[in-house]
C-alpha cells in the first residue's frame with residue numbers, strides 16, 4: 001500500500017516524487033522510462049539553475065534526487081486506474097497491480113510525427129517538435145515548419161526571430177489558426193508559405209540538409225535546402241488509463257485546477273498531460289511539486305492554498 005503512486009517519470013513525475021518523499025509519503029513511480037520528453041532535447045538551455053546540458057543529463061539528476069529521498073520505481077505501461085473503497089488500484093500491462101491512497105498523473109504527451117524513414121533518427125540533429133526549445137539553435141539558418149494550426153504559425157513567428165529564412169509547409173490552402181496570427185505571418189518578410197504541400201523525404205548526412213516537398217494536388221516535387229525541420233502538427237495525449245475516472249477535455253488532457261486537483265478527490269495531475277497551457281520542463285516540474293503538496297494536504301487533512309483565501 002502506497003501513500004501515493006505517480007504515473008510517469010518525466011520532469012513532472014520526478015519533481016512530484018522529490019516533494020512527496022520529503023513529506024515522508026511512501027511513493028512509487030510507475031513509468032515506461034525515466035526522463036520522458038526531457039530526454040529528447042540535446043541542450044536544455046532554459047531550465048533555471050541548470051547550466052546548458054543535455055536533457056538526458058538533467059533528467060538523470062532529477063532521478064538521482066528523487067531516489068535519494070526514497071522514491072521507488074517500477075517500470076511498465078499503466079493500463080487502467082480504478083477507484084475502489086476510496087483507494088486506487090493501478091493495473092499495469094505486465095500484469096502487476098498496485099494500490100495507493102492517492103494518485104499523481106504525470107504521463108505527459110508524445111509529439112505527432114510525419115512517419116518518414118529517417119525522421120526518428122534525426123531528432124536532435126535537425127528535426128524538432130519544439131520551436132520554443134530549439135529555435136535559438138537556428139540563428140541565421142534556414143528552417144522549415146510543417147503544420148497549419150496555431151502552433152505552426154506561432155512557431156513561424158518565433159523562428160523568424162532567429163533564422164534567416166523560414167518555410168511554412170502546409171498540406172492545405174487554408175490555415176486553422178487565429179486570423180491575427182495568420183495576418184502577421186503572411187506579412188513577415190522572412191516567411192515563405194508553401195501550401196498544398198507535404199514533406200515526403202528528409203535529406204541528411206549526420207544532420208538535416210534538406211527536404212523534398214510534394215504538392216498534394218499536382219504531385220510535383222521540389223527540394224528545399226534547410227538546416228532544421230520543425231514538426232508542429234500537434235501532439236497525442238493518451239488518457240485511456242483514466243477515461244472512466246477523471247474529467248478529460250477535447251484534447252484528451254486531464255482537467256486540473258490551480259493546485260493540480262482533478263475532478264476526483266485523491267487524484268492529482270501535473271505536466272504536459274493536463275489542461276494547463278505552456279508545455280515546458282520547468283512548468284511540468286513546478287506543477288509536479290504542486291500536485292505533490294496537494295496530495296499531502298489531501299492525505300493529512302491540511303488546508304490547501306485555495307482554502308486560505
Ligand SMILES: Cc1cc2nc3c(=O)[nH]c(=O)nc-3n(C[C@H](O)[C@H](O)[C@H](O)COP(=O)(O)OP(=O)(O)OC[C@H]3O[C@@H](n4cnc5c(N)ncnc54)[C@H](O)[C@@H]3O)c2cc1C
Nearest residue numbers: 008009010011012032033036037078108133271272280281
Ligand atoms: C524535442 C523536445 C525538446 C524539448 N526541449 C525543451 C527545452 O529545451 N526546455 C523545456 O523546458 N522543455 C523542452 N521540451 C518540453 C519538455 O520536455 C516537456 O514539457 C516535459 O518533458 C513535460 O514533462 P512531463 O513530465 O509532463 O511529461 P513527459 O516528459 O512526457 O514524461 C511523461 C512520462 O510518463 C511516462 N508514461 C507515459 N505513458 C505512460 C503509461 N501509460 N504508463 C506509465 N508511464 C507512462 C513516459 O514514459 C514518461 O516517463 C522539449 C520537448 C521535446 C519533445
